[in-house]
Amino acid sequence: MDMPDQELLDLYRQGDTGAIGVLVERHRRPLYGFILKSTEGRTDADEIFQETWFRALRRIDSYKHQNFRAWLMRIARNLIIDRARRKKPVASLDAETEDGQTMAESIPGPARAPAEEARDHELGDRIARAVADLPDDQREVFLMRTQADMSFKDVAETQGVSVNTALARMHYAIGKLRAVLQDEYEQLGR
Amino acid sequence: MNCQEIEKLMLLEQSGEGTPEDAGTIEQHVASCTACQRYRDELAAILSLAEAAEPSDGPAPGVIAAIEEEAARRATRVIRFPRPALQWLAYAAAAALLVGGWLLLTRNAERVNDPTRMVHQGAQPAGNPMSSMETAADVSVLVAMLADETDSDMVEDIEMAEDREQAIKVLARQLLRLQGINTDEDLLADDLFQPDLSAFPPTHVSAPVTS
C-alpha cells in the first residue's frame, strides 16, 4: 500500500492498469480539495479532476518529475486557469447562485459536531470566503500548502517562481486571513 | 532578523522545510517578541481551520471509474503511424528540428559556465529559416501538420515542458515515435543528446559575437 508513486507508475507502464487506481485514491483528497476550492462547485471540480487524470495518463511516458502530486497539481492548475479564461466574467465565490446562496455557501462543508463547534464553523466559512477572495497567485499557494500539503519548493516549481516568491505570497495570504481572524475575535470580545 | 523574516521562517518550519538552526532562531526571537508569538498562534489557527475544511468525499464515483477506464484503454493502445507518403517529410522535419532546435537552444543558453554555449549566447542568426519560429510549440504544430498527425497531445506535451530544452526533447521523441522508432529514455539521455556544436560553422550561428 505504501509503494512509492514512481513504482506504481512503472507498474502501470508495464501493463498493470490497477496501479492507476491506487494512485488516484492516494492523491484524491488533496487534488480534489485544491480543485474544488479553486473552481465553482462540484460539477466543475469533477470535470477538472477527470481531465487532470486524462492528461496525466496521456503524458505518463514523458513524466520525469520527482514529485508526482506536484505534477498533478500543475496540470490541474493549468486546467483551472484555462477554464477561468474561457468563462468571462469570472464568477466569484461570493456571487449569488439561482437559489440565492453564495458559491462559498453552496460548497458543502465537512461534517462536524454542530453545537459546540458552531463558532468554529462560522469562522471556517469566513476564512474560506477570504481565501476565495485572495488574488489567484496567493490563493494557489495557500491551497497547495493547506489542501495538498505541498512543500514551498514544489509550490514554487508549480507556479514557475522562486521559493522566496512562493513564501512571500503565502505570507501575504496569511496576513489577510489574520485580519479576518482578528476581526472575528474582536466581535467575540476576546 | 526582523519580524517579517521570522514569520517566513515559521512558514517554512510549518511546511517541514525549516532547518534546526531556523527553529533555534525562531525560539530565540519569539521568547522576547509578543507580536511573533501572536503570529505563530494565529498561523496555527488559520491552518487548522483551512485543513479542517478539506472535502472528505468527491469526486463522483463515475469520475473515478472513467479515469480507470481511460487508464486501461491507454495501456492497450496501438501506436498509429502516418501515411507512408508523408513519412519522409516527417524524417526531414525531424532532422531539421534536431539541428534547428539545438541552435535555438544554444542561442538562448543561460549556462554561462559552459564556454561553448557562451560563444553563441545572444546571437541572432539572420536569414536562418528557424529564426522565424520563436517557440518550439510553433514548430510542433508545423511538424504535426507535415506528418498528417495533428496530435494535440503532442502540442500539449510541448506546452507542458519545463523549458525549451525539454520541449525539444519531447518533440524529438514524438517525431521518432511517429516513425515507429522506439524511443526509450536511454536513447534521449542527456549525455547522448548533447549537440556537437563544432559541426556548425560559427557564421551560421553568430557573426558579431565570435569576432
Ligand SMILES: [Zn+2]
Ligand atoms: Zn517579532
